Amino acid sequence: MDPLVPEVATIRKITPETASADVKTFEVQPDESEVFSYEPGQYAMLSVFGVGECPVSITSTYEPGAPLEFSIKEVGRVTGALHEAQVGHKIGVRGPYGNHFPVKQWQGRRLLFIGGGIGLAPLRSLINYCVRSRENFGELQLVYGARSPKDLCFKEELFDNWPEVSGMQVHLTVDAAGDDWDGEVALVPDFLEELSFSPDDTIAVTCGPPIMIRFTIEALKRMGFADHKIVTTLEIKMQCGVGNCGRCNIGDKYVCVDGPVFTYQELSSLPQEY
Amino acid sequence: MKMAAAGSLLPLMEALSESNDLWAPIVEDGQVVFGRWKGESLPDNYRVTDNSPKELLLPQTESLMRFEGVYDQLDIKEEPIEGPKVAFGVRPCDAAALDLIAEVLGSDDYPDERFGQRKDSTTVVTLACDEAGEHCFCRAVGGSPASDRGSDIMIYPTDEGYLLRAVTGAGQDILRQCESALDPAEGGDVESAAADCEDIEMPLAEEISPDGVTEDWHRVFESPIWEQLAGRCRSCGICGYVCPTCYCFALFDDLRGNSGVRFRGWDSCQFEDYLLMAGDHNPRPTETERTRQRFMHKLHYFVSRWGEYGCVGCGRCADKCPVGIHMLAAIKELEEVV
Structure with a gap:
């Protein structure tokens, strides 16, 4: 079978994440086969037939028999068509693609997750992986922000589930808020620095808008995090997902197969073309 | 070893075409292009064809699959791949380029199915060069006018006629099919014929060399030459379309009513929308x-x-860039900055 031809899958459930529903989480089940096994940080190519294909990080954590979950913000042609899709509709899925967070190497370490907006989607896969094998990791800290309280994704996990996990703390912030928010109002990198985490034996994993990642990395460096202990996951235009179409190179690396997960040390040696 | 009978390649091409889908340099609208053979001799004095034979393995546009339905009752059918071909009169640079693309599209992790099947079923008959063209510089980038890389059969032009050598088993099989069009090459010396091609004059390859020009790639990357070179670029993409090693492709859907096709087509990193993402980044x-x-x-x-x-x-x-931004110009500029 041609690896570029997707498998037909059915949307089983659609959950709006934000008040304006510009982010929705789709539960997807392949029609003809089991869900492939995947690691936190990997992505899949999703098709709306007749519209096209785009890469989307897998936000669920692999569990045999469980559907795939994708949290998708409506930003372009394919994501727009996905947002028009209804439960029961067919889409195409192929994957899993790309590298992943090196969770095995991180066993015993403390992990600091820093997310902004829809950037929490790939981190959610990782966070739930760590939560499920809680004993394998040290302290877990999540710093997460969105433009406003209405734009926070995965509210059930943020407010109910993750704060209950032993040795895990959730720190939320928003860029701007009205009277309905009594939490922190600050940009993620500022809030992060205010909270000031120790870099000792800690890996910082960040994902969000490019500008947030840039300032977050600067803040982490000021806090003493070494370049190889700062990890991020990149987004870029892709066509094939398998290293063949030439699209997504940054220098001699292809985000689709060498990434999307990179350490800041790796990124520093590449051209700033992302 | 065999020799083309009567010093002409036409009988060999005729014999090959009897049981093969034969592609070769042909004249179309006054230009030498690589296309399906129509029964004529190879064009006189062609150097390289306007288009490269890469399109036999990676067509400019092809459909990957057809589908019925959009959101509902979806039915997907993979598009079958056309049959085997013989590519005749390929130049050594172009044959090597097919191998080079295969490095990427044939790599172990995710081999490109369609490219791989076509590569396996295409027999490449390469005609070594007895003269370099105005812009030839294969020797400067590790190639040779007599290289058999990527070829199944080599043809070496000599004063007495054409000497043939099978490079692969597939080449041997094809030669056996056309024995009647060939003579035994008694006394023919294929090594010296190859050496003669190897040694042709190629002034550009003496003049320029990319070796070492990107050693300090950070500095090269930041160099002002790019802005100077690019100043005239029209983003037309012809460089990538004629390039035998450019393999970048895009996927796109075409929907008519309820049925559609997913196409794959060449793309060029010179196009503005190549990396343009949703949100205009x-x-x-x-x-x-x-x-x-x-x-x-x-x-x-x-x-x-x-x-x-x-x-x-x-x-x-x-040859083709309308404003003179090409590999030779780039190497010359780079040699000056490093």
Whole structure:
């Protein structure tokens, strides 16, 4: 079978994440086969037939028999068509693609997750992986922000589930808020620095808008995090997902197969073309 | 070893075409292109065809699959791949380029199914060069006018006629099919015929060399030459279309009513929308970054990934670029900055 031809899958459930529903989480089940096994940080190519294909990080954590979950913000042609899709509709899925967070190497370490907006989607896969094998990791800290309280994704996990996990703390912030928010109002990198985490034996994993990642990395460096202990996951235009179409190179690396997960040390040696 | 009978390749081509889908340099609208053979002799004095034979393995546009339905009752059918072909009169640079693309599209992790099937079923009959063209520089990038890389059969022109040598088993099988069109090459010396081709004059390959020009790639990347080179670029993409080693492709859907096709077509890193993303973010927004990407890819990124230049020195970009931005110009500029 041609690896570029997707498998037909059915949307089983659609959950709006934000008040304006510009982010929705789709539960997807392949029609003809089991869900492939995947690691936190990997992505899949999703098709709306007749519209096209785009890469989307897998936000669920692999569990045999469980559907795939994708949290998708409506930003372009394919994501727009996905947002028009209804439960029961067919889409195409192929994957899993790309590298992943090196969770095995991180066993015993403390992990600091820093997310902004829809950037929490790939981190959610990782966070739930760590939560499920809680004993394998040290302290877990999540710093997460969105433009406003209405734009926070995965509210059930943020407010109910993750704060209950032993040795895990959730720190939320928003860029701007009205009277309905009594939490922190600050940009993620500022809030992060205010909270000031120790870099000792800690890996910082960040994902969000490019500008947030840039300032977050600067803040982490000021806090003493070494370049190889700062990890991020990149987004870029892709066509094939398998290293063949030439699209997504940054220098001699292809985000689709060498990434999307990179350490800041790796990124520093590449051209700033992302 | 065999020799083309009567010193002409026409009987061999006729014999080959009897049981094969034969492709060769042909004249179309006054230009020499690589196309389906129509029964004529090879054009006189052609150097390289306007288009490269890469399109036999990676067509300019092809459909990957057909589908019925959009959101509902979806039925997908993969598009079958056409039958075997013989590519005749391929130049050594172009044959090597097919091998070079296979480094990427044939790599172990995710081999490109369609490219791989076509590569396996295409027999490449290469005609070594007895003269270099105006823009030829294969020797400067590790190639040779007599190279058998990527070829199943080599044909060496000599004063007495054409000497043939099978490079692969597939080449041997095809030669056996056409025995009647060939003579035994008694006394013919294939090694000296190859050496004669090997040694042809190629002034450009003496003049320019990309070796070492990207050693300090950070400095090369930041060099002002890219802006100067790119100043005239029209983002037309002809460089990538004629290039035998450019393999970038895009996927796109065409929907008519309820049935559609997913196509794959060549793309070019010189196009503005190549990396334009939803939300209007573009990591390579101007001709400067895009021009740099093209040459950095062939002279540095490809080297660091695959251990050789992503250029075979065919000179088509120099032939075709309407504003003179091509590999020769880039190498000359780079030699000056390093």
